[in-house]
Structure formats: structure tokens, C-alpha cells
Amino acid sequence: MFGRLAAIAxxxxxxxxPVARASTTDVATAAAEPGPYFVDxxxxxxxxxxxxxxxxxxxxxxxxxRLGDRVGEGESVQQSFSTxxxxxxxxxxxxxxxxxxxxxxxxVAYVSVFVEDVATPIxxxxxxxxxxxxxxxxxxxxxxxxYAVGATDPEGSAVTxxxxxxxxxxxxxxxxxxxxxxxxxxxxxxxxxxSIVVKDTxxxxxxTPTGLAAEATSADGAVVDFDVTAADVVDGDxxxxxxxxxxxxxxxxxxxxxxTASDAHGNEGVGRFExxxxxxxxxxxxxxxxxxxxxxxxxxxAVSYAASATDVVxxxxxxxxxxxxxxxxxxxxxxxxxxxxxxxxxxxxxxxEVHVLDTTAPTLQLPDSAVANATTKLGGVATFDVAAIDxxxxxxxxxxxxASGSWFAIGTTTVTCTATDVRGNTSAPQSFTVTVKGxxxxxxxxxxxxxxxxxxxxxxxxxxxxxxxxxxxAPPKVNLACQQIRDFERDLGDSLAxxxxxxxxxxxxxxxxxxxxxxxxxxxxx
Numbered sequence: 001m002f003g004r005l006a007a008i009a010x011x012x013x014x015x016x017x018p019v020a021r022a023s024t025t026d027v028a029t030a031a032a033e034p035g036p037y038f039v040d041x042x043x044x045x046x047x048x049x050x051x052x053x054x055x056x057x058x059x060x061x062x063x064x065x066r067l068g069d070r071v072g073e074g075e076s077v078q079q080s081f082s083t084x085x086x087x088x089x090x091x092x093x094x095x096x097x098x099x100x101x102x103x104x105x106x107x108v109a110y111v112s113v114f115v116e117d118v119a120t121p122i123x124x125x126x127x128x129x130x131x132x133x134x135x136x137x138x139x140x141x142x143x144x145x146x147y148a149v150g151a152t153d154p155e156g157s158a159v160t161x162x163x164x165x166x167x168x169x170x171x172x173x174x175x176x177x178x179x180x181x182x183x184x185x186x187x188x189x190x191x192x193x194x195s196i197v198v199k200d201t202x203x204x205x206x207x208t209p210t211g212l213a214a215e216a217t218s219a220d221g222a223v224v225d226f227d228v229t230a231a232d233v234v235d236g237d238x239x240x241x242x243x244x245x246x247x248x249x250x251x252x253x254x255x256x257x258x259x260t261a262s263d264a265h266g267n268e269g270v271g272r273f274e275x276x277x278x279x280x281x282x283x284x285x286x287x288x289x290x291x292x293x294x295x296x297x298x299x300x301x302a303v304s305y306a307a308s309a310t311d312v313v314x315x316x317x318x319x320x321x322x323x324x325x326x327x328x329x330x331x332x333x334x335x336x337x338x339x340x341x342x343x344x345x346x347x348x349x350x351x352x353e354v355h356v357l358d359t360t361a362p363t364l365q366l367p368d369s370a371v372a373n374a375t376t377k378l379g380g381v382a383t384f385d386v387a388a389i390d391x392x393x394x395x396x397x398x399x400x401x402x403a404s405g406s407w408f409a410i411g412t413t414t415v416t417c418t419a420t421d422v423r424g425n426t427s428a429p430q431s432f433t434v435t436v437k438g439x440x441x442x443x444x445x446x447x448x449x450x451x452x453x454x455x456x457x458x459x460x461x462x463x464x465x466x467x468x469x470x471x472x473x474a475p476p477k478v479n480l481a482c483q484q485i486r487d488f489e490r491d492l493g494d495s496l497a498x499x500x501x502x503x504x505x506x507x508x509x510x511x512x513x514x515x516x517x518x519x520x521x522x523x524x525x526x
Contacts, residue, residue, distance in 0.1 A: 026051045028093035028107040037115045042078040045089050045111055050075075058092045062110075084117035123186035127153040129161065131180065131194045138200040138234050142170035145196050149180055157185035171196050173234065204232040204261040206240055206271030213276045214250065216313050221251040221277045230261030230269060238263055240271075250277045252313070282348030283311040283340040285319060290353045293329065298393020300330040300356040309340030309348060317342055329354045331392065361427040362388045362396035362419040370415075370434040372408060373442050377520040379409040382434045388419035388427075396421040402434075410438040410518075439481075439518040443468035446511050455499050460508070463488045463496070471519065482521030485512050 029049040037043050047057050059071035061079055071079045071089060081087050091109040133147040146167050151159040163180040165171075175195040182190045207229045214222040225247050230240040242259040244250065255275045262268045286308045293301040304326050309319045321338040323329065334354045341347045365387040372382035383404045388396035400417040402408065412435045419427040437445070447464045455461060466488070470481035489512050492505055500508070 026055065026093060026107060028057075028091050028109040030089075030091040030109040030111045032089075032111050032113050035113065037081075037113050039084055039115055039117060040080050040082060042080045043113060043115075044076060044078050045071075045091070046076040047091055047093075047109075051093060055093050058094060060090045060092065062088045062090055081115045084115050086112055086114050088112045123153075123155045123157070123184070123188060125154045126188040126190035127151040127159045127182045127184045129180050129182045129190055129192040131163075131178070131192075134178075134194055135197045135199065137202060138173055138198050140233055142172060143198045144168055144170050145198065147178075147196060151182035151184075151190065153184040153188075155184065155186065159184050171198050173198050173200055200234045200263070200265045201267060202233055203267040203269035204230040204235075204238050204240075204263050206230045206259055206261055206269050208257075208259060208271040208273040210273060212273060213278060215281060216252055216277050216279045219313050219315070220249050222249065223247060224250045224275050224277070226257075226273075226275070228259050228271065230259075230271075232261075232263040232267075232269075234265070235263045244275070250275045252277050252279060279313045279342065279344040280346060281312055282346040283309040283314070283317050283342050285309045285338055285340055285348050285350035287336075287338060287350050287352045290355060292355045292357060294360060295331055295356050295358045295392040297391060299328050302326060302328050303354050303356070305336075305352075305354075307338050311340075311342040311346075313344065314342045323354070329356045331356050331358060358390075358392035358394075358421070358423050359425060360391065361425040362390035362421045364388055364398060364417055364419045364427055364430050366417060366430055366432045369432055372434065372436050373514065374410045374436050374438055374518045375514055377410075377439075377518055379407060379436050381405060382408040382413075382436060384415070384432075384434065386417050388421075390419075390421040390425075392421070392423075394422040408434050408436045410436045412436075439515050440468055440471050442511070442515050442518065443471070446508070446515070450508070453500065453504065457499065460492075460496055460499055463491065467515070467519075478519060478521075481519055482516065485516045485519075485521065486524060488512060 027049060029047070031046055031048050033044040033046075045059060056073060057075060058073050059077045059079070060067075061069040061071050063069050068090065071077050079089060089111050091111070093107045093109075129149065129151045131147055131149045133145070136143060136145050149161050149163050149167065151161045153159050159182050161180060161182045163178050165178060175197045178194050178196055180192050180194065209226050209228070212224065212226055214224045216222050227246070228240045228242055230238045232238050238261050240259050240261040242257050244255060244257050253276070255277070257273055257275055259271045260268055288305050288307070291303055291305055293303045295301050307319045307321055307325070309317050311317050317340050319338055319340045321336050323334060323336045332355070334356070335351050336354060337349065337351045339347055339349045367384055367386075370382055370384040372380055374380040386398045386400055386404065388398035390396040396419050398417055398419050400415050402413065402415060412433050414431050415434050416429050416431045418429050443464070447461065447468065450461045450464045453460070463484075466484040467481040470477040470484060489509060492509055497505060
């Protein structure tokens with residue numbers, strides 16, 4: 001039905017009938033309002049060309065009678081039709097025209113419409129516009145807002161909606177109006193204005209360190225530097241304030257640091273992190289360099305030293321060494337292990353060496369002098385005791401020249417000795433004298449002994465002095481001395497035997513025999 005109406009809605013027929021009696025430039029034209037048209041519903045007819053002169057506009061419904069039905073007069077009229085079908089309305093523009101010549105204007109226009117039998121409801125209600133998502137949280141200085149816009153039509157027809165600015169546009173903080181227009185299938189248009197509200201309730205985001213640990217550098221703890229930043233979606237970078245600022249000295253243990261940052265709209269962000277200051281550094285030991293000591297005995301040497309330790313947190317701490325200061329260290333190299341532990345249980349260790357050396361030569365024990373009796377006129381064997389003693393222990397050897405047991409000439413001989421230990425240390429030379437007594441000296445010793453016997457009659461003493469007297473003459477009376485000894489020996493076995501004891505007699509006989517050889521007396525022949 002609407003298709004046929006659309007086909008004829010704007011159709012009109014215009015007939016112009018000029019009047020022969022006069023002429024004018026005004027031509028009548030007319031039109032009906034857009035269809036469709038229905039029975040008993042008024043239709044508006046309008047003159048579309050105004051007159052240039054004063055004229056009358058007369059409307060007549062041509063209903064098939066000779067004169068038709070007068071509709072009305074004027075630029076626009078309304079007419080309803082009680083029956084369906086094609087209907088024609090005539091517009092006559094007729095008037096006495098004003099001018100220098102009296103003229104009659106006469107121009108006619110016709111408008112035809114097709115009237116439907118059954119009236120169809122006409123949609124004249126505009127759609128309803130709705131918008132959602134118009135209040136959003138800012139994501140930056142400008143926020144893209146994908147708001148949703150919709151429209152509903154009471155007749156259920158499709159609706160076209162558009163808004164300015166469109167969804168997805170960027171909006172600043174605060175309220176921004178949007179204008180929306182919706183048109184339904186019947187051409188009804190609705191408009192509405194809404195506000196897009198962008199608000200900032202998001203606090204700045206703080207970026208704080210995690211797992212921040214530091215080693216103590218003193219009893220107060222440690223200076224810790226850190227970096228805390230804050231960024232706001234609207235304001236960008238903003239300043240952050242921390243309960244304990246970066247670069248502060250943090251005590252041993254865990255410290256909770258709270259940082260805050262506020263944006264221009266009063267939103268405050270909070271971040272927290274821990275700073276842990278620990279003591280994992282062992283004490284530092286101060287130990288001596290290698291100690292070199294001289295052995296003082298076979299056990300080595302007593303060595304004293306200083307060992308200390310300092311901790312960055314506890315300060316001076318006690319030091320323990322396996323071989324304590326003042327202990328006796330054996331010959332050779334000894335490694336001394338030391339340790340120190342702080343209050344946190346950190347143990348520092350260190351070591352040094354003690355070298356006990358034997359660079360001291362052994363000492364000599366020498367006689368002040370040695371005396372021996374010659375056994376021949378050339379001299380005799382002399383023996384003496386010389387000892388080498390090494391205070392560091394071990395064997396030591398004494399070397400003498402001439403050696404004990406050597407043949408010494410009659411008179412005084414200097415003996416020089418040195419001592420050497422097992423480590424090659426050799427003493428400085430030391431000397432003493434060995435005196436080998438000749439016949440005169442031996443006779444003097446014999447006389448002193450016999451005199452001490454105090455033998456009655458003193459004959460033994462007198463006979464002892466005879467050979468010495470002979471040998472001390474100048475020149476010595478050697479033969480006489482030899483004879484005197486032989487006579488003395490004979491009498492000791494005879495007339496003098498009873499004056500002394502057997503032991504003394506034997507000793508005296510032996511002494512005289514040796515002196516006899518020292519003088520160089522000829523052997524006795526029978």
C-alpha cells in the first residue's frame with residue numbers, strides 16, 4: 001500500500017489556462033503535502049508561486065459536478081476526502097490586477113492525490129537516545145573513551161545514531177558534552193546532549209626496590225642508597241618522599257621504609273620495602289710477618305708475638321692462636337693458625353710462620369792447661385779432655401791440633417781447638433797449653449813427693465836430690481845423674497827398702513825408671 005502511495009504522493013497536474021482578454025506574468029502553481037493520504041484525514045494544499053500582483057487564490061475540489069466544491073481561499077488550505085480514489089483540487093489565481101491599465105489575471109493549477117481506503121497509523125514519534133560508559137577513570141592527560149550509544153524506536157524500526165565527538169575520541173579531565181542524533185525509519189529525528197566525565201582517582205604508582213640488602217660498615221650499620229620513583233597516569237612523574245631517605249645510615253637488621261607520592265588531584269600512592277643490613281664480614285686479623293728466632297735449647301726457643309683482630313661492627317675482638325705467644329717453638333718452621341669471631345658469629349682466620357734457627361756455634365770446654373811427663377828425651381804422649389756443647393741440642397764435635405794422645409815435645413805446646421755442631425756452626429778457635437816435663441822437672445816432682453813422706457833419716461829424700469843436682473850443673477852431668485839413679489834403684493831394693501812402704505817403693509822405682517829414660521841414660525847391661 002505504501003508503495004503505491006509513494007508513487008503518486010508527489011504527483012500533481014498543473015493546467016494553465018490563459019485568459020484572452022489580458023496577460024500577466026504570474027502563473028499559478030500548487031502542491032500537496034507529502035503522502036501517503038488516507039480517507040477522512042486532512043491534506044494540506046499550498047500555492048507554491050506567490051503572485052507578483054495583488055491576487056486571490058481560490059481552491060475548489062473537483063468532485064465531478066459542474067462547479068465542484070469550494071474548499072477555501074488563501075495561500076494554503078486543507079481538504080479531507082470521505083472516499084478513496086484519485087482526487088483533484090483546483091487552484092485558481094484570479095484577481096483584478098492594479099496598473100495603468102485595468103487587467104484581469106486568470107491562471108489555474110491542478111493538484112491530484114490518491115487517497116487510500118484504510119488509514120495506516122503514521123509514525124511521528126522520534127526514537128529515544130541512551131548513552132552508557134560516560135563516566136570513566138583517566139588513563140592519561142587525554143583519555144580515549146569508548147562510550148556506548150544506543151537508540152530505541154517505539155515502532156521497532158531501525159535507528160541510525162551518531163554522536164559528536166564519536167566513541168573512541170580522547171577527552172580531557174572533567175566533563176565534556178557530546179551531541180547525539182538518532183533517526184528512525186520514518187524519518188523521525190531525536191537529539192540529546194550528554195556529558196563525558198573523565199575523573200582522576202588513581203594514585204601515583206611507586207616503583208620501589210625489592211630485596212635491598214647491605215653489608216654493615218660500622219657499629220651504626222651501613223649507608224644505603226636507593227632509587228624510588230613515582231608516575232601518575234595524568235601528571236606523569238611526581239616526587240616521592242620516604243620515611244628514611246636514600247643515603248641514610250640504616251642500623252643492623254631490617255628497616256621498613258614507607259614512601260608516598262601525591263598527584264595534582266590529591267591522590268596519594270604508597271609503597272613499602274625493606275632494607276636489611278647484615279654483618280657477614282669476619283673480623284680482620286693483624287698478625288706478624290714471619291718471625292725468625294734463635295734456638296736457645298734443644299727444644300727450640302720461646303717466642304712472643306702480638307696478634308689482634310678488629311671487626312667493622314664490634315671493634316676489637318679477641319684473637320686465639322693455636323701456639324700462643326710465649327710458647328716454645330721447635331727448631332724449624334711452625335705455622336701458627338689464628339682466628340677471631342665477632343658477635344654475629346663471623347670468624348676470620350689467618351696464619352704466620354715462626355722459624356726457629358740454630359746459627360749459634362757450640363761452646364768448647366777446655367782445660368786451662370795440661371801437663372804430661374816425658375817418657376823419652378824427645379818427649380811423651382799427652383792426653384787431655386776437650387768437650388763441645390751445643391745449646392740447641394744435637395751432637396757437636398771438638399777438633400784440636402795437636403789432638404789428645406799426640407806426641408808432645410818436652411816443654412810447652414799450644415793446643416788450638418774448634419767445635420762444630422750438626423748444622424755446621426763452628427766456634428771460634430780457642431787454645432790452651434800442654435806442658436811436657438823433662439827429667440829435671442820430673443825429679444823436682446819426685447823430690448816434692450818424697451819430702452812430703454818425711455821418711456826418717458831423710459836418706460830417700462837425699463838420694464832423690466842427687467840426680468837433679470847433676471842435671472842442673474853447667475854443663476849437666478848426665479852420666480853422673482844416670483849413675484845416681486841406678487845406685488838409688490839398687491839401694492831401694494836393698495838398704496833403703498825397709499825405710500818406706502812397699503807401695504811407695506814400687507811407685508818410686510817406676511818414677512826413677514821413666515826419668516832414667518828421659519835423661520837418655522844407656523841401658524843397663526849385666
